[in-house]
Amino acid sequence: AQKITQTQPGMFVQEKEAVTLDCTYDTSDQSYGLFWYKQPSSGEMIFLIYQGSYDEQNATEGRYSLNFQKARKSANLVISASQLGDSAMYFCAMRERNSGNTPLVFGKGTRLSVIA
Amino acid sequence: GAVVSQHPSWVICKSGTSVKIECRSLDFQATTMFWYRQFPKQSLMLMATSNEGSKATYEQGVEKDKFLINHASLTLSTLTVTSAHPEDSSFYICSAPQIARVTEAFFGQGTRLTVV
Numbered sequence: 001a002q003k004i005t006q007t008q009p010g011m012f013v014q015e016k017e018a019v020t021l022d023c024t025y026d027t028s029d030q031s032y033g034l035f036w037y038k039q040p041s042s043g044e045m046i047f048l049i050y051q052g053s054y055d056e057q058n059a060t061e062g063r064y065s066l067n068f069q070k071a072r073k074s075a076n077l078v079i080s081a082s083q084l085g086d087s088a089m090y091f092c093a094m095r096e097r098n099s100g101n102t103p104l105v106f107g108k109g110t111r112l113s114v115i116a
Numbered sequence: 117g118a119v120v121s122q123h124p125s126w127v128i129c130k131s132g133t134s135v136k137i138e139c140r141s142l143d144f145q146a147t148t149m150f151w152y153r154q155f156p157k158q159s160l161m162l163m164a165t166s167n168e169g170s171k172a173t174y175e176q177g178v179e180k181d182k183f184l185i186n187h188a189s190l191t192l193s194t195l196t197v198t199s200a201h202p203e204d205s206s207f208y209i210c211s212a213p214q215i216a217r218v219t220e221a222f223f224g225q226g227t228r229l230t231v232v
């Protein structure tokens with residue numbers, strides 16, 4: 001079974017609008033970390049935001065916020081005030097046991113296209 | 117600035133030759149590094165975990181004799197694709213976790229390998 005599910009292969013959003021990218025996860029661990037990355041065409045993985053399983057508040061980083069619903073095992077990324085430069089692939093990832101020595105498991109990604 | 121440096125960014129090699137990719141942690145020591153592979157339009161898949169001073173551990177289906185990993189120092193891990201074939205053409209990217217910083221996970225810039 002997939003540990004990270006991103007159901008939206010592609011999304012379009014108008015410039016300056018907000019967009020939500022969906023992510024659900026599956027784990028039996030109590031301690032885990034959730035990550036979102038942006039991957040432009042260059043291929044680099046740009047870290048956006050992190051949410052720990054014990055964090056009670058939703059994480060925010062500038063225009064990025066993570067809508068964490070633990071009971072539903074979802075960790076949706078919200079991008080506010082979209083910009084043309086936001087067009088890229090976005091990956092949701094999870095690290096079980098939330099130890100630095102544990103690798104990340106990635107979803108299949110969502111391609112976001114921002115329209116002027 | 118970058119905390120993980122990967123080199124080269126891209127490489128083209130002839131079928132049958134070997135290619136070495138380096139992953140360096142900058143300003144911190146990494147006893148563990150992760151190597152991922154990403155085929156076009158797909159997600160990142162963990163290939164192997166590189167352990168300083170010991171053998172790497174490979175994910176199921178990854179040929180350890182083909183993808184040689186050497187983690188000879190606390191700041192450098194290398195991935196050598198031996199006897200490369202066109203089907204090995206892919207994007208290879210490393211990650212070097214900082215144990216004390218579980219809220220982040222940084223990646224190298226990635227290496228785009230094309231085997232002709």
